[in-house]
Amino acid sequence: MTGWHAPDHLIAGYADGSLPDADAWSLEKHLESCASCAGRVSGAVRATQAGPVLAEVRDTVLAAARPAPLRTPRLLWAAAPAVRGAWLPAVLLVAFGAVVLAHVADFPGARPLLLAVAPVVPVAGVALSYGRHADPLHELAASTPSAGLRxxxxxxxxxxxxxxxxxxxxxxxxxxxGAPGAAAWLLPGLALTLAALALGGWLGLRTATAVTGGGWLCAVLAPVLATPDGAVSRHLSDQLSLYVGGAGAQGGWAAAAALCAALLAARRTAYDRLERP
Known part of the structure; x- marks a missing residue:
């Protein structure tokens, strides 16, 4: 519920179609969280000449839908692109590959390598789940009041x-x-994901995720590439200890996550124009 309610003249204008588009969109957004105003708007629309026609269309649609199976809830429909396509198999491959390296190939740097790659996985998942490339219904979804950052x-x-x-x-x-604990990557992963979302308002989400994820991988893995043979695992563990080990590093990532969240909140309206049809 909300403390503000739409005045009568606004509802009347919406019902007869004379309300400007910007005001109509604002009212529709308000109706998502205000049952009282939604009922008033419904009554006003039914009272117009279009009311009987809309009632007949509604009855027809409901009659046709009754034999059909239950529809997917709106939240699951909105979330579906995040768990389909190539991303989920890629996550499973990262996890399975790390276990195979450690317990089959006897590679001692399996955990450091996992900690180096893990923060980029959710960043890549966000990039692959939002936008025209990820969702065939994106243009339709982007036109609804629930689109954008939400x-x-x-x-x-x-x-x-x-x-x-x-x-x-x-x-x-x-x-x-010798690598940091298994959960040491969580705050860096969260901070990088929030950073990608915040930068997405300026650069677009795919470019922003490439910048943040690529920057992390370069910072962690580039120094290791110059390491002499036989010392890769140890040097990678040292790199991870520097970036994510200890209270100081974790505190820094927590502060970075909070800063990125505040920036994202300040720039939330940028997503209303991002990849609009």
């Missing part, structure tokens, strides 16, 4: 809900080899 956050939450526990549990079963 839709992006729903899909981000699904991506995080899948990747965080799966990759963390994978880290638990891997030998430590």
């Amino acid at each position: 839709l992006a956050l729903v899909r981000t939450a699904v991506v995080l809900a899948v990747s965080l526990p799966l990759l963390t549990l994978t880290g638990v079963v891997l030998p430590s080899s």
Whole structure:
């Protein structure tokens, strides 16, 4: 519920079609959270000449829908692109590959390597779940009052809900080899995801995720490439300890996540224009 209610003249203008588009969209957004105003608007529309026609259309649609199976709830429809396509198999491949490296190939740097890659996984998932490239119904979804940042956050939450526990549990079963704990990547992963969302308002979501995810991988893995043979695992563990080990590093990532969240909130309206049809 909300403390503000639409005045009668606004509802009357909406019912007879004379309300400007911007005011109509604002009212429709308000109706999502105000049952009182929604009932008033419904009554006003039924009282117009179009009321009997709309009632007949409604009865026809309901009659046709009764034999059909239950429709997918709106939240699941909004979240679906986050768990389909190539991203979910890629997450499983990262987890399974790390276990195979550690327990089959006897690679001592399996956990450091997982910790290096894991923060980028949710970032990539966000990029692959939002936009025309990910959702065949994106143009339709982007035209609704629930689009924009709200839709992006729903899909981000699904991506995080899948990747965080799966990759963390994978880290638990891997030998430590001097690397930080299995959960040490969680705050960096959250901060990078929020950073990608915040930058997405300026750069577009795919470009922003490439910048944040690519920057992280370069910072962590580039120094390791110059390491002499035989010391890769140790050097990677040292790099991860520097970036995510200890209270100081984790506190820095927590502060970065809070800053990115505040920036995202300040720039939330940018998503109303992002990838609009």
